[in-house]
Every structure is written in C-alpha cells, then in structure tokens.
Amino acid sequence: MIPETRPAPTPLETSPTRPPNHVWIIFRKEFSEIFRDRRTVISVIISPLLITPAIFALLGVVISGQAQKARTQTYAVGVVGGSSAPLVLQALQKTPNLRVISIPRSEAETQIKDHRLSAVAVLPDDTHAALREGRTVSVDILEDAGNQNSQTAAERLNTILGAIGQQVVAQRLRARHLPPEYARPFDITEKPIKQGGSTATFFLAMMLPYILSVSAFSGAIYAAFDQVAGEKERGTLETLLVSPASRRAIVLGKFGAVVAVCLISSLLSIAGMVITFGSGLKQYAWLSKGGLHLSPAAICVTLLVLLPLSVLFAGLLLAVSTFARNQKEAQTYLAPLFILVLAPAMISMFLNTDVGLSVALAPVLNAAIIIKQALSGTYDLAFILLASAASVLYAAAALTFATKLFQKESVLIKS
Amino acid sequence: MIEARNLCKVFTDKKRGLIRAVDGVSFECHAGEIFGLLGPNGAGKTTLLRMLATILEPTSGTATVAGYDIRTQAQEVRQNIGYLSGSTALYERLTAREMVRYFGALYGLPTEAIAAQTEQIFTELDMHEFADSRCDKLSTGQKQRVSIARTIVHRPPVLFFDEPTSGLDVVAARTITRFIRRCRDENRAVVFSTHIMSEVEALCDRIAVIYRGQIVAIGTLEELRARTGRQAFEHVFLRLIGEEDT
Numbered sequence: 001m002i003p004e005t006r007p008a009p010t011p012l013e014t015s016p017t018r019p020p021n022h023v024w025i026i027f028r029k030e031f032s033e034i035f036r037d038r039r040t041v042i043s044v045i046i047s048p049l050l051i052t053p054a055i056f057a058l059l060g061v062v063i064s065g066q067a068q069k070a071r072t073q074t075y076a077v078g079v080v081g082g083s084s085a086p087l088v089l090q091a092l093q094k095t096p097n098l099r100v101i102s103i104p105r106s107e108a109e110t111q112i113k114d115h116r117l118s119a120v121a122v123l124p125d126d127t128h129a130a131l132r133e134g135r136t137v138s139v140d141i142l143e144d145a146g147n148q149n150s151q152t153a154a155e156r157l158n159t160i161l162g163a164i165g166q167q168v169v170a171q172r173l174r175a176r177h178l179p180p181e182y183a184r185p186f187d188i189t190e191k192p193i194k195q196g197g198s199t200a201t202f203f204l205a206m207m208l209p210y211i212l213s214v215s216a217f218s219g220a221i222y223a224a225f226d227q228v229a230g231e232k233e234r235g236t237l238e239t240l241l242v243s244p245a246s247r248r249a250i251v252l253g254k255f256g257a258v259v260a261v262c263l264i265s266s267l268l269s270i271a272g273m274v275i276t277f278g279s280g281l282k283q284y285a286w287l288s289k290g291g292l293h294l295s296p297a298a299i300c301v302t303l304l305v306l307l308p309l310s311v312l313f314a315g316l317l318l319a320v321s322t323f324a325r326n327q328k329e330a331q332t333y334l335a336p337l338f339i340l341v342l343a344p345a346m347i348s349m350f351l352n353t354d355v356g357l358s359v360a361l362a363p364v365l366n367a368a369i370i371i372k373q374a375l376s377g378t379y380d381l382a383f384i385l386l387a388s389a390a391s392v393l394y395a396a397a398a399l400t401f402a403t404k405l406f407q408k409e410s411v412l413i414k415s
Numbered sequence: 416m417i418e419a420r421n422l423c424k425v426f427t428d429k430k431r432g433l434i435r436a437v438d439g440v441s442f443e444c445h446a447g448e449i450f451g452l453l454g455p456n457g458a459g460k461t462t463l464l465r466m467l468a469t470i471l472e473p474t475s476g477t478a479t480v481a482g483y484d485i486r487t488q489a490q491e492v493r494q495n496i497g498y499l500s501g502s503t504a505l506y507e508r509l510t511a512r513e514m515v516r517y518f519g520a521l522y523g524l525p526t527e528a529i530a531a532q533t534e535q536i537f538t539e540l541d542m543h544e545f546a547d548s549r550c551d552k553l554s555t556g557q558k559q560r561v562s563i564a565r566t567i568v569h570r571p572p573v574l575f576f577d578e579p580t581s582g583l584d585v586v587a588a589r590t591i592t593r594f595i596r597r598c599r600d601e602n603r604a605v606v607f608s609t610h611i612m613s614e615v616e617a618l619c620d621r622i623a624v625i626y627r628g629q630i631v632a633i634g635t636l637e638e639l640r641a642r643t644g645r646q647a648f649e650h651v652f653l654r655l656i657g658e659e660d661t
Contacts, residue, residue: 008416008446008481008572008602011495012532014523025520029509036508235504239565242468242498243521244490409471410426 022245026253031260034223044219044265048272052211056276057283064285075153078103078111078120085127091164092121098156112144118153119143121161131168204277205375206349209368211273212266212306213345217313217338219265220258224317225330227254228406233326237412251406255318255399262310270302301374301384308391309367313341315398322405322412344368353378360387363394416573416604417444417467421476424462424628436462438628439476444604444621446572449595451619452608453652459628460608461500464577467606468498481573481604494522497566497574499591501581504558507551511542511561514550515568522569529568536564556587563594574598576607580614592618612648626656 014020034040074097082089082102092100103111103120111117122140124130130137139161143154169183231237240250276284316337324330341364348368351359353376360366366387373379405411424437437459444450452460465471467478469489478485481495505514512533519529537543540560545553550561566574576595580588595618598605609615615622616636623633632639632655640646643654653659 008604009570011522011569011571012524012528014494014525020520020523022521025517029506029513029517033506033508234507235500235502236506238470238500239498239503239518240521241470242493242496243518244493244523245521246490413465413470 020244022249023252023256026240026245026250027256027260030227030254030257034226034257034261037222037226039222040219040226040261043222044261045268047219048215048265048269049275050272052269052272053276057281060283060285064282070152072097073149073152074099075118075149075156076101076116077153077157078108078117079123080105080108080120081123081125081127084125085123085131087131088123088127088161088164091167092157092160095160098160108142112142112150115147118147118150119157121157134172201375204273205372208270208273208302208375209348209371210345211269212302212371213309213341213348213364213368215269216262216266216306216310217317217341220262220310220313220317221334223261224258224314224321225324225327226321227258227318228321229324229327229330230321232412241412247406247412248403251318251322251403255314255402258314258318259310262313263306266306266310267303295377297379298374298377301379302371305367305370305374305388305391308388308395309364311395312363312391312398315395315400315402319398319402319405322402340364348372354380355383357383357386359383361390363391367391416446417442417450417478417480417606419443419463419467419476419478422463422466422473422478423475424459424466424471425474435628437466437473440625440628440630441476442623442630442633444606446604447599447602448620449599449605449607449618451615451622452606452625453610453612453615453622454608454625455610455656458610458625460610460625461577462628463625464498464500464575464606464608468496468575469493494569495571495573497569497571498577499562499566499574499579500577501579501583502577503562505550505553505561505565508549510547510549511553511557511564512537512546514561515564518565519568524569532568532570533564536567540564555583556590559583559587559590563591567598571603573604574606576605578609579607580609580611612652616648624652624655631655 035044076099077092078101079089079092080103082092082100089100089102092098101117103117105122108117108120108122112120120142122142124137124139127137141154141157141161144150170180173180173182228237231240241247245253320333320337321330324333344362344365345368348365351365351369351372353369353373355369359369360383366383370384370387373383419440419442422437422440423435426434426436428434440459440463442450452463454460462471466473467480467485469485469492473486480492483491483495485492506517509517515533515536516529519532524532533546537546540563542557542560542564545557550558553561574595576591579591579595583591592614595605595607599620607614607618619636621633621635622639623630624639625631632642634642636648639651639655640648643651645651645654650659
C-alpha cells in the first residue's frame with residue numbers, strides 16, 4: 001500500500017457567486033458550433049434566402065415562357081366537313097398562328113395521334129344550312145388529353161369558333177332588327193375590393209405554411225442529428241457526460257440550440273418568400289399580381305405559431321438523434337418522420353381556412369391552418385386557441401420524450 | 416481517494432440474456448498512486464471506469480471517489496475527476512482554446528481562472544502554436560494534447576484513463592504516459608486501464624488483473640510475480656487468468 005504522505009490536490013475553486021448555468025453554456029457552444037457546419041449553413045441560410053427564390057424565379061420564367069408560347073405558336077389543325085361550311089373554313093384560315101387543313105373524318109384521330117395535327121374540328125355536313133336556318137350546330141373538337149400542345153390548340157379552336165358564333169348571332173339579330181345587347185343581358189366585370197387580398201397574398205397563404213413547416217423541420221435535421229447521434233459516433237458525448245453538467249442540462253442546452261435553428265430556418269424562409277413576392281421583379285409577376293398585403297397581426301400570429309412548431313420538431317429530431325447509435329442510423333429513421341411532417345403540411349395547401357374544430361388537434365396541420373387563416377385575414381378564435389393548446393401539449397410531450405430518452409443509459413451508451 | 420465496494424453491473428442483451436459485465440469488484444486507489452486495471456478486451460474495464468465516472472449506474476455495490484459517493488453525489492464526483500479514453504474525441508469545429516474554455520465553463524471555473532489555466536496548460540503542453548486552430552485540422556499528437564488539456568483544466572485530484580494510448584503512435588503514446596506520470600508526481604490518484612503489458616510494467620504502482628468482470632488478483636508487480644512464480648509479465652497475466660499453456 002502506498003502511504004499518503006502529502007494531501008491530495010483539490011480541484012480549482014468554482015465561481016463563488018455564480019454557479020455555472022450548464023444549460024446556457026451548452027446552448028451557447030452548440031449554437032455557435034452548428035453554424036460552423038457547412039450543411040447547416042446551406043440548409044438554414046442559403047437555401048431559403050437564395051435557392052427558394054431562385055426556384056420560384058425559374059418557375060416564373062418557365063410559366064411565362066409557356067404562356068408566351070401558347071399565344072404565339074402556330075398550330076396545325078384539321079377541319080372535317082369544311083366544304084359544307086365555306087364561311088367557317090375561311091374564318092378559320094384567316095386566323096393568325098393557325099394552319100388549317102381540310103381532312104376526311106377517317107383520318108382525324110390518326111393525324112392527332114401521330115402529332116401531324118394538334119386538334120381537329122368536326123363540322124357536320126349540314127353546317128351551312130343549319131346556320132342559315134338559325135339552328136344550333138354541334139361541333140366536336142378532337143384533342144389528345146395527354147398532350148399540352150393539343151389541348152392549347154383545341155382551346156384556340158374553341159375560342160375562334162366561339163367568336164365566329166358571336167358574329168353569326170350578330171347577323172341573326174340584325175336580320176330581326178334587334179340590338180346586339182339583346183343577346184347579352186349581363187355585362188359582367190370582376191372588381192377586387194381595395195381592402196381585400198391579392199393573388200400574391202393568396203399564393204403566400206397557400207404556400208407559406210407548407211414551406212415554413214418543411215423548412216423548420218429540414219433546417220434542423222443536420223443540427224439535431226449532429227447533437228447526440230453525431231457526438232456518440234465521434235466519441236465526444238462521453239466527455240460531456242463526465243462533466244458536472246446533469247443529463248437534463250445537457251439535453252435542454254442541445255434542445256434549445258435545435259429549437260433556435262428551427263426558428264431561424266423558418267424565419268429566413270419567411271424572409272425568402274417575402275423577398276420573392278414583394279420584390280416586384282418580373283420573374284415573380286405570376287405570383288405577385290396585386291401586390292403583397294401582410295398585416296402586422298398576420299405576421300405576429302405566424303411567428304407565435306412557429307414557436308410550438310419548432311419545439312415539437314426539435315423534440316422529435318432530438319429523440320431520434322438520441323435513440324440512434326450514429327448519424328447514419330438516424331437518417332434511416334428520418335424518412336417516415338419526414339412523411340409525418342410533410343403530409344399534413346401538404347394537406348394544408350389544399351384545405352380552406354374554414355375547417356372543423358377537430359383539425360385543430362392535428363399536429364402540424366393545425367399550425368399550418370392558423371398561418372393560412374392569419375394571412376387570409378380570417379381569424380377563428382376558437383380554432384386558434386384549441387390549436388395553440390394542442391401544439392403546446394405536443395411540443396411538451398416531444399421535449400419530455402427526448403429528455404427521458406436522454407436519461408436512459410442503454411440508449412446513451414451503446415457499447 | 417477511490418474506494419470501490421463490491422461493484423456490479425448487469426446488462427440485458429436480447430440474444431445473450433443477462434451479462435455480468437462487472438461482478439463484485441472492490442479495490443482502493445490512493446493519492447499519488449497509479450493503479451492499473453489490466454485485462455483482455457471485454458473483461459469489464461471500461462464498464463468499471465464508466466461506473467466510477469458516474470456515466471453508468473451500478474446495478475449493486477457502490478464506490479466513493481474523492482470522498483463522494485458515486486450513487487448519491489454524482490455531480491460532486493464529476494467535479495473531482497478527469498476522464499480520458501482512447502475512444503473519446505474532440506469537437507472538431509471548435510478550436511483548441513475554445514475546447515478548453517468550454518470545459519472550464521462546464522466545471523464552473525470563473526472566466527479569469529479559465530484564461531489563466533488555459534495559458535498555463537498551453538505552456539506546459541507546448542500548445543500555443545495551434546491554440547487557435549480548429550481541432551479537425553490538428554495532427555493526432557496535437558489532438559491528444561488538447562484532450563489532456565480538456566481533462567485537467569479544473570485540476571482534478573482523481574484521473575481515469577481508459578486505454579488512452581489505443582491507436583496512437585509511439586510519440587503520441589509517450590505524451591500520454593508522461594502526463595500520467597506527472598499526475599502521480601502531483602499526488603493525484605490515477606486509475607489506468609489497459610491491455611498492454613509493457614504499459615503496466617512501466618507505469619503502474621499496483622495492478623488489478625480483471626477477467627470476466629472480476630478482479631482475480633491485486634498487488635504490485637513484484638507481488639504478482641511472486642504469487643505466480645513467473646517473471647515475464649505476460650506469463651504472470653496468463654497464469655492469473657488461468658489461460659497459461661501447460
């Protein structure tokens with residue numbers, strides 16, 4: 001036995017006035033470290049501020065290009081029975097950007113199928129007589145429902161035949177000495193009210209809840225998986241567990257950092273969307289028609305709803321990260337979890353704001369509907385209260401679950 | 416400084432049923448002593464050290480470390496220990512200085528004390544050259560020095576080393592063994608777990624041979640040699656665990 005001749009050294013004195021706030025120390029370290037990870041920087045900062053607006057701009061270019069093409073492209077269309085209706089045939093042939101070819105009925109389907117013609121108008125043999133006698137002529141327009149060009153050509157034929165029909169009506173009215181207004185009892189003009197929403201706000205209300213949910217979740221994936229599964233994998237978790245920080249403090253510090261990343265990710269997504277919709281750039285004209293109208297109340301409600309949503313996502317992701325042995329295993333659990341988040345977020349795009357109260361209990365979907373209501377200016381107080389209570393409850397459950405899991409040594413120390 | 420009394424740890428494995436990883440282990444380690452835990456892989460060394468470091472909770476039995484009970488005073492135990500394992504790593508995105516500061520803060524050291532300790536340790540271990548480099552940019556030897564700095568930033572009276580030289584080259588391993596000797600010279604209690612015979616012979620004042628979760632012998636090198644009648648420590652060890660060829 002070795003005799004103890006000298007007193008053993010004591011550890012350095014801790015701060016006498018301020019006991020260490022382990023939650024804050026861990027949060028601060030995790031938060032600063034997270035943003036040194038290139039993957040997180042891309043998913044949290046670059047993606048919502050640059051990639052999302054770029055995707056919308058690209059979509060705008062494609063959509064306006066398609067619209068331009070639909071207006072100016074020359075389509076080859078066929079007419080069956082043109083000889084029995086020379087006036088109609090002449091009118092069609094005079095139409096710009098339309099190449100009209102008379103064909104027999106037997107070839108109509110084949111020529112559309114072989115892409116030689118985009119669409120075919122089938123006029124009955126008695127067209128001329130029917131028009132002269134004031135009867136209605138049944139015209140079939142043949143099109144390929146699976147071909148965009150064919151549908152556009154058919155639409156153009158429909159419009160032109162409608163215009164020819166208007167001329168026929170005008171002639172008939174003149175023959176009976178009746179004014180043109182006789183056949184137009186209503187003169188309708190749609191006028192959006194000044195206090196109402198705009199197309200941009202409508203699109204934003206439809207897409208923002210989805211984009212916010214997905215960005216809050218996806219932005220925090222790398223951060224959450226790095227926090228526990230990554231630490232287990234690299235062997236740093238053990239060093240943290242032998243520090244004086246309690247496991248509860250460790251999980252709360254890490255949890256706070258993931259919540260912060262969720263919030264930053266979704267806030268930057270809002271910024272990205274507002275830049276997109278409010279920039280006035282012509283690439284976003286398809287979205288920003290009528291300008292963007294966001295009330296302060298709508299912004300406040302959106303931000304308030306984001307908090308429990310972020311806590312819920314952070315709790316779920318941290319629980320997965322704690323349960324998994326390494327980041328690769330965590331990734332395998334991610335797919336079903338992503339579907340659970342993605343599905344309600346997608347459903348919210350197609351639901352109106354006047355949903356039943358039971359929807360307020362559906363996680364993620366309830367938050368998405370509140371955001372949608374706020375942006376549309378239609379607040380349902382009962383729904384908001386119930387949904388908020390449910391969201392807070394789910395968030396608390398997720399946090400409790402993650403904390404409990406972190407206490408289990410069989411999960412934390414897998415040797 | 417360390418007194419383990421009948422420590423047991425039982426794990427449940429779905430395939431193998433109950434596994435007694437540590438089975439009734441008792442020993443003492445004093446200030447100024449390097450106490451070696453020698454055993455083959457899977458003998459229970461890591462589990463034993465993890466219990467002493469309060470990472471794992473004992474199934475039965477207990478221990479005191481620096482006068483604190485590992486079951487009821489876990490936080491006080493952790494405040495008084497340093498733990499360095501061959502499998503533990505560094506936060507790669509932190510610099511060496513940030514790493515030491517972080518652990519200094521976790522140990523509750525005042526800001527000025529952390530700064531002073533960092534300076535002193537960095538000088539002792541010749542770390543100033545790479546103090547502000549990210550850990551993922553450091554060489555293996557430099558990383559080892561950061562690990563040591565992290566372990567002693569609060570100057571603990573008790574240190575646990577779990578196979579700290581595993582996977583290291585000779586130069587990096589020498590940094591560790593020098594550090595362990597210095598801990599003894601500073602009158603700290605050191606528990607050193609390894610399966611490498613030469614390290615035990617070179618470093619340990621007393622040795623516990625651990626096999627299948629149980630301590631089969633404790634003593635100084637000479638005591639164990641006398642007990643087995645063997646000189647080469649490899650033969651001493653094999654005889655003690657009953658695996659010596661006859």
